[in-house]
Amino acid sequence: MPITYSIDKRQGIILEVWTGEVSAVDLAAYWKRLLADPEALAIRKTLVDVRNCHIRFSGEELFDLVRAVAELDLKGRRWRSALLVGEPIHFGVARQYQFFAEMYSKDAIFYDEAAALKWLIASP
DSSP states (O other), rough: OOEEEEEEEETTEEEEEEEEEEHHHHHHHHHHHHTOOOHHHOOOEEEEEEEEEEEEEEEHHHHIIIIOOOOOOTTTTTEOOOOOOSHHHHHHHHHHHHHHHHTTTTEEEEEEEEHHHHHHOOOO
């Protein structure tokens, strides 16, 4: 699986890592798994590290996944993500997600991991 996560109970965050090629099918399967995890749903704060991946889905596919998977499975719950990027393509996709998900998620984009963690941990 090109997207994995672990839960840092001490800091109260989810650590999500994308590696290799990530398709829309991969992202849909990952979100389904994450949003079925009661621990993750209780936390709803994620550091998303996409620095070591190749994104293989379009903006339209991302929009469709946000609407068909994330919004439906969250059932009105709010989420917060620090999106950690390394390249302009990562920034572009992160910005698209930030815009598409604004109905349920408060997100910020970072190139620096320490700054991303600080923002995420300090947020309510």
